[in-house]
Amino acid sequence: MSWVDDWLEKNPAPKRQAREIGVEISYSQLRCYLECPWQFKLRYRDRWRSAHTPPSALGVSIHRALESYLRSGGGSLDDLHQAYEENWVHEGFPDPAAQMEWYRKGEEILDRFFEDDRAREGTIEYLEREFFFPLGPHMVRGIVDRIDRRPDGSIEVIDYKTHLDVKDEEGVKENIQLLIYGLGAEEGLGLDPAWLSLYYVAVGRKVTVPYDRARAADVKRLLERVADCIALGKKFPADTAFCPSCGLNDRCTLAV
Ligand code: SF4
Numbered sequence: 001m002s003w004v005d006d007w008l009e010k011n012p013a014p015k016r017q018a019r020e021i022g023v024e025i026s027y028s029q030l031r032c033y034l035e036c037p038w039q040f041k042l043r044y045r046d047r048w049r050s051a052h053t054p055p056s057a058l059g060v061s062i063h064r065a066l067e068s069y070l071r072s073g074g075g076s077l078d079d080l081h082q083a084y085e086e087n088w089v090h091e092g093f094p095d096p097a098a099q100m101e102w103y104r105k106g107e108e109i110l111d112r113f114f115e116d117d118r119a120r121e122g123t124i125e126y127l128e129r130e131f132f133f134p135l136g137p138h139m140v141r142g143i144v145d146r147i148d149r150r151p152d153g154s155i156e157v158i159d160y161k162t163h164l165d166v167k168d169e170e171g172v173k174e175n176i177q178l179l180i181y182g183l184g185a186e187e188g189l190g191l192d193p194a195w196l197s198l199y200y201v202a203v204g205r206k207v208t209v210p211y212d213r214a215r216a217a218d219v220k221r222l223l224e225r226v227a228d229c230i231a232l233g234k235k236f237p238a239d240t241a242f243c244p245s246c247g248l249n250d251r252c253t254l255a256v
Helices: 002-010 027-035 037-045 054-071 077-087 096-118 169-173 176-188 213-232 240-245
Strands: 123-135 138-149 155-161 193-200 205-210
Touching (some): 002 213, 027 176, 054 123, 054 138, 054 155, 077 096, 138 193, 138 213, 169 193, 169 205, 176 193, 176 213
Parallel strands (some): 155 193
Antiparallel strands (some): 123 138, 138 155, 193 205
């Protein structure tokens, strides 16, 4: 992926020290650092938190409901709705009416998921599966939403998305999060992933691409450089281009 080479060229490796210093790094941390290194410092060093928004509350609720429902072996649509109710996140809504409106949206998403899942041919091997794998002195950590075994025996790594920004196949091939999960399945769980999928549950669409080891190797180089910058870099410069989208821009003193 050419943008990875561009980023590495603009962000040279910090000077190594005699004693190797490793950090644990996840996709969320990588994304946060790429968006704005200062944001990384505020979120992961200073422990600043963002409050839930309606989309984030819905996303967490759907993820938890699907995990709970599928982990218990599935069941009826009522069972899925009950799992949703039990896992509903109440925070982040301006008033009860707005909360109810978002709750109903989630029910519609799950109704669609239920119908689609009845046609599923593969078997679920793992749900919300944590992985770790070493990368130089660092450790990569993540949690994969789901890993399926298809009827032909091949392994498919699946990440649920609850938003409506559906990527085409080209976009999914370059999705860093999925590539890290592919690496996690391969190097952390000892599997042989063949497919990576983004499952857009809000529209009932799964976009699947082959697991591309050349792209995954690019992501490893990026992960290691960012982990080096976090471990050895002395500064976390602000990238103000991200300020308009940043969840901390109402509190950050460097926001523009
Ligand atoms: S508000 Fe701007 S400068 Fe501050 S953390 Fe966010 S992106 Fe970085």
